[in-house]
Amino acid sequence: MPDHARAQARREWANFGLFLGPALLLLFVFFVAPIVIDLVLAFTDMGRTLAVGKFTFENFERMFTRDTRLLGALGVTFVFVLLTLGIFNVTFALMLALMTTAVPPRLGAFFRAVWLLPRMSPSVVYALLWLWVVDPNERGLLNQIVINVFDMPAIDLRNNHPLLLIILANGFIGASLGMLIFTSAIRSIPEHLFHAARVDGAGAFAIVRHITLPALRWPISYMTIHQSLSLLVSFEYILLITGGGPFYDTTVFSLYAYRRAFETGEYAYGAALSLILVVIGVVAALALWRLMDMKQLLQPPRIEVH
Amino acid sequence: MSAHDLVVDGGAPVRADWLALARRSWRRRVGGQSMLLAFLIVVSAPIVLPYFWMMVIAFTARTGGVGSDVLWTACAVIAPAVLIYSIVHMTVAAPRLRLIAGAILLVVVGGLLAALIGGRLHLDNFRFLWRADFVEEVRSKATSGAQFPSVWNAFFNSLLLAVAQTLIILTVSSLAGYYISRFAFRGRSAFLQGMLVLHAFPAMTLIIPIFMMLYWIGLLDTIAGVMLVLAAIELPFYVFVMKGFFDGVPWDIEMSAMTDGATRRQAFYMVVLPQVRFGLIAVAVFAFIRAWEEYIFVRTFLIENKNWVMSLYLFWVSDDVMGVDYGIVAAVAVFYVLPSFLLYIFCQKYLTQMTIGGIKG
Numbered sequence: 001m002p003d004h005a006r007a008q009a010r011r012e013w014a015n016f017g018l019f020l021g022p023a024l025l026l027l028f029v030f031f032v033a034p035i036v037i038d039l040v041l042a043f044t045d046m047g048r049t050l051a052v053g054k055f056t057f058e059n060f061e062r063m064f065t066r067d068t069r070l071l072g073a074l075g076v077t078f079v080f081v082l083l084t085l086g087i088f089n090v091t092f093a094l095m096l097a098l099m100t101t102a103v104p105p106r107l108g109a110f111f112r113a114v115w116l117l118p119r120m121s122p123s124v125v126y127a128l129l130w131l132w133v134v135d136p137n138e139r140g141l142l143n144q145i146v147i148n149v150f151d152m153p154a155i156d157l158r159n160n161h162p163l164l165l166i167i168l169a170n171g172f173i174g175a176s177l178g179m180l181i182f183t184s185a186i187r188s189i190p191e192h193l194f195h196a197a198r199v200d201g202a203g204a205f206a207i208v209r210h211i212t213l214p215a216l217r218w219p220i221s222y223m224t225i226h227q228s229l230s231l232l233v234s235f236e237y238i239l240l241i242t243g244g245g246p247f248y249d250t251t252v253f254s255l256y257a258y259r260r261a262f263e264t265g266e267y268a269y270g271a272a273l274s275l276i277l278v279v280i281g282v283v284a285a286l287a288l289w290r291l292m293d294m295k296q297l298l299q300p301p302r303i304e305v306h
Numbered sequence: 307m308s309a310h311d312l313v314v315d316g317g318a319p320v321r322a323d324w325l326a327l328a329r330r331s332w333r334r335r336v337g338g339q340s341m342l343l344a345f346l347i348v349v350s351a352p353i354v355l356p357y358f359w360m361m362v363i364a365f366t367a368r369t370g371g372v373g374s375d376v377l378w379t380a381c382a383v384i385a386p387a388v389l390i391y392s393i394v395h396m397t398v399a400a401p402r403l404r405l406i407a408g409a410i411l412l413v414v415v416g417g418l419l420a421a422l423i424g425g426r427l428h429l430d431n432f433r434f435l436w437r438a439d440f441v442e443e444v445r446s447k448a449t450s451g452a453q454f455p456s457v458w459n460a461f462f463n464s465l466l467l468a469v470a471q472t473l474i475i476l477t478v479s480s481l482a483g484y485y486i487s488r489f490a491f492r493g494r495s496a497f498l499q500g501m502l503v504l505h506a507f508p509a510m511t512l513i514i515p516i517f518m519m520l521y522w523i524g525l526l527d528t529i530a531g532v533m534l535v536l537a538a539i540e541l542p543f544y545v546f547v548m549k550g551f552f553d554g555v556p557w558d559i560e561m562s563a564m565t566d567g568a569t570r571r572q573a574f575y576m577v578v579l580p581q582v583r584f585g586l587i588a589v590a591v592f593a594f595i596r597a598w599e600e601y602i603f604v605r606t607f608l609i610e611n612k613n614w615v616m617s618l619y620l621f622w623v624s625d626d627v628m629g630v631d632y633g634i635v636a637a638v639a640v641f642y643v644l645p646s647f648l649l650y651i652f653c654q655k656y657l658t659q660m661t662i663g664g665i666k667g
Binding site: 117132258262274 | 535537602
């Protein structure tokens with residue numbers, strides 16, 4: 001019955017457009033198209049006037065041969081990502097997950113809520129809190145402790161140890177995501193394994209070493225890639241707390257691209273710089289995608305009546 | 307020889323002192339737990355203290371100075387109380403006794419705080435709520451820059467941005483989530499994989515091209531532009547969250563709705579959607595908080611001060627008066643953070659139900 005078949009096909013298309021159309025449209029216009037635009041922009045000479053004069057390789061030539069600040073920015077990025085990730089976003093997140101699951105459940109939930117507080121507060125507020133903590137005069141929270149408790153002279157983290165400051169500020173926020181993921185992974189370990197280990201005489205450390213950690217292998221590798229990617233591209237707190245300064249001391253690569261575009265108006269050069277991040281982003285996204293549970297995600301849908 | 311004797315290495319049976327063993331194990335457990343708790347308290351203090359400091363500044367600071375003694379007095383009252391309560395909590399098992407001890411401590415702490423710092427509290431710093439010209443008043447008129455808009459202007463801009471973005475996300479992600487959960491279509495797995503890649507892809511790197519695009523289509527410096535961008539870049543995440551919730555609805559109820567004569571769309575709208583209302587609430591709360599706190603994108607895409615949202619308002623207030631008056635800045639921050647915190651506290655049970663994809667394990 002061709003008529004029936006045609007009506008069926010029409011209904012299928014109508015459903016497709018109705019249910020998936022809005023999402024496809026939004027994603028295409030504001031997500032996929034910008035990737036293409038970035039690719040094109042990187043090869044232009046767009047400046048303050050926002051007009052394209054000519055197509056050129058100049059941006060990449062500048063990036064690889066002339067830009068002396070770029071090397072510094074890469075160094076800062078490397079130190080920042082490595083230390084924040086190594087100290088806070090994975091290691092400390094793991095410690096928090098282990099400890100909050102070892103204390104009574106209510107208390108554990110309380111401490112997890114405390115660590116989620118920075119993530120739930122607006123970034124401007126969180127940055128302000130840090131500015132009040134490291135205020136260089138004697139009113140800064142840190143200096144109140146340093147002066148009155150340790151009897152040392154006031155310290156100025158923001159100007160003298162800016163890199164340490166942005167690592168701490170990002171770390172205290174970054175640890176919470178890993179903490180949540182690891183906590184739910186620990187919870188999903190069958191209880192009887194712990195009992196069996198105890199009966200066999202395992203102590204707390206042996207249990208962590210031989211039961212908990214092996215179960216966390218996938219979540220840990222997932223979080224490591226996910227967090228290094230997000231640390232690599234996000235500069236929100238750095239911009240708010242140090243502004244990338246003093247001078248360029250805390251300007252990580254992504255902030256460098258942002259500052260080139262929106263501070264000095266070199267939009268094309270900024271686009272060329274972010275193109276590198278886009279490429280890294282795609283590669284890391286593909287790597288993450290391997291770690292997701294694809295079978296569960298791609299299992300066939302259950303009803304196919306239109 | 308009783309069954310309770312221990313036999314060590316096949317040697318002579320040793321009479322075990324069960325009471326001593328139990329005591330030792332109890333001591334060990336309490337000791338270990340207290341050490342863990344002490345560590346957790348020490349590492350969590352740097353988070354709680356700054357928030358507390360912000361509250362203290364907001365409610366006690368006056369132009370030109372902050373009394374840090376208020377902070378430490380309050381800490382000296384509250385910290386021992388928390389310590390005493392945790393000791394009580396660990397040694398007393400009866401919930402009623404715990405409750406009574408907690409109530410007594412609460413009364414004592416409240417009384418002490420009222421007596422020691424009650425006189426220092428005031429609401430002057432919140433005058434920005436009804437006076438738009440507070441910046442000129444704090445700084446002398448000659449030095450102040452552009453006129454600040456009223457805080458309510460920024461507040462309603464933020465509200466408009468957050469609510470509209472949430473509505474877009476709710477509609478689009480529930481439609482798309484339902485479709486990929488229930489329908490087979492050509493390219494379904496390719497579509498899902500593409501969404502996953504987009505979900506992991508950092509949208510922050512696209513800020514320059516998105517800026518250009520908004521400029522070209524004339525949505526730069528409009529709330530509508532920011533709203534669409536924020537909705538789009540967060541969409542893959544919410545689509546997967548909604549797909550997870552739809553996957554959890556048994557398909558029999560749809561089937562029975564359709565047997566009763568409902569069309570597929572009616573079944574979705576009238577039968578399935580009510581089943582995932584907790585998912586809808588979770589997505590709504592999460593999307594609202596995210597849009598409410600957004601800074602980088604609004605900072606880049608919104609320029610004129612009539613378009614300021616709360617984050618920009620707070621940023622410029624702190625930029626302008628921070629050196630002179632901490633109090634007002636802290637008060638604005640408290641006002642700004644309140645909706646996020648209230649939503650977070652009251653909707654936590656919905657938020658914890660969100661899962662995505664599931665990590666291979």
